[in-house]
Amino acid sequence: MPEQLVLLLQALGNILFHWENLAAVVFGTVAGVLLGAMPGLTSTVGIALLIPFSFYMSPLAAIAMMYGVNKGGTYGGSIPAILLHVPGTPAAACTQLDGYPLTRQGKHGKALQMAAYASAIGDTLSDIVLVLFTVKLAGFALKFGPPEFFTVILFALTIIGSVTGRSIIKGVFSAFAGLLLATVGLDPITSLPRFDFGITDLSAQLPLVPILIGIFSVSEVIIQAEKAITKGKSPTIAPKSKNPADNRVSWLELRGCLKVIIRSYFWGQLIGILPGIGAAISCWVGYGEAKRTSKHPERFGKGALEGVAASEAANNAVCGANLVPLLTLGVPGSTDIAVLMGVFLIHGIDPGPRIFVEQPQLVYGIFAAGFVAIVIYLLVGLLAAVRIGKIVASISTAVIFPGVLVLCWMGSYAINTSIFDTGLMVFFGILGYLMRKFDFSLPALVIAFMLGSKFEISLRRSLLMSGGSLTIFFSRPICLFFIGLTLASLFLRKKWLRR
């Protein structure tokens, strides 16, 4: 424990006293808040768009910036949800239920402050757990061999495929499609070419960045283009109450909500550790639990401060928790973290348990960046949330989304300076759009693609170890545990989602 604390303090110094790192976290977090506040631009899109800028940064600065976008973006979604009744991100869908009624009562200052406090508390607790337990979990995961990794990835892909959409069939199909795409290029064991059809650009593995940008960002541009934008009056924010007490959170109110915040944090933490579920569901679970256990459930939906606190604590608690499977097992837990994993890979870092042995400074740097990002978005939330809301209300999507497209092109091109990659971006943009329309799972496709190579290597190495016998997966306790979890996740899925 003291060693962890020393490493964390050193990393904090490395973030705060190196201008490049500090600027990256500040920029990333503020950009995340702004992007999260912009309906249609989630933090996933934000991270994907910032990828070209990260090429020119050190690995720590680049990852810290993206982690800041993730945290800031998750919080930022609450601002338009409270002020304009439009959630900036799906994770803030629940915040509007009580946030907007508070705004209509002239208490938007109170709602915004509570959202900032609850997000920061939930996020901080989640980060503390991340720091305390990931090292131990990673130490345990270091003992895993290829059969264990295969069953872990199988479990992750099954759960991602089965819970990220309405249909298990389509979700699992998306995961298989991702795995199939990952087989394009050289075979990782024999180095024989597969599915390259004589095209040089396909002889290596399919490039990750154009796929990420196409699937998440270009498809969003097409979705936004569907609606003809008619110039009308910008949405306005209801006037604030003249009573100063209505525009700030008192200590008594914060203390009154602490129980709800901690309970919601717990749900966010739990959901965040499981791959594939994410902040969009944790906010509903946190909110539902807060309403169920409240002495006054009838107040929910009419401007209950606890409602805002529950939703925000639950969704931001996911941010830190999402890093647990990535850093301990190399499995991204959400789309944001999948894109973040892409940034690790671009910088030549393979996330997983070995990262704690090989690059402890980087890992603790990311932890420290997380704490700094929380302080930054708390300050932004307390000082500038209303101003951000006004900017969001006045800004035209007609200017934003074409700009996003050009940044998409730049991001896809810059990684290999390849025109072919930009064509891939268009292909995956259209594919992503069609998948969204037909209810297929984008996270399942992308995460399976990213894990595909590890999945194949661990499977084939396991079979090499056993001489081709599948019994190797049923003779080791950890493998059996994860196979059990895989089957349970499929059978319990319906009941779980209903809850």
Add this chain to the structure above:
Amino acid sequence: MKLTTNTKIGLFMVVVCLAVYFLAIPTIPEDIWAGSRPGLTSKFLPKVITVSMMILGALLVMNEYIPLESRKAIEVRIEMTRHEKTRALVTMLIIAGYVYAVSLFGFLFPTMLALGMLMWYFGERNWAVIVLTSVGFSWVLYYFFGKIMMLLLPRGWIFSLLKKL
């Protein structure tokens, strides 16, 4: 037999998987282990994945007759008007056209044009905003990536050809 959206998607998935299985997988070269150690060849995983996907496609078709999943839950409801479909299609064409135009004419001019076109298509009608934003943003990106970060932006093969001539 009533063809619902899900049935069509399922059939499409099966056809694509059959094509991959019978046309694409045979193009993978045989490795030295083929035949001697089952399960370890380069074709092994693509085959397993393709067959699994085919089964899932068939399950999606079957679901319409023998419900495995709640039909209501997986029902695809694309509530799009013809106008919205056209807009999505036109946007795809503009994006594809832009990417192709960059390979022909380089980064700067197609970017300005595409930005302007898309802004207009997205509903912006103020010409000053369209011109200033498309020219300004393209130049900022060109200058930042091309001049400061020294990224080799495409010049376009038409311009390269003209220069050679």
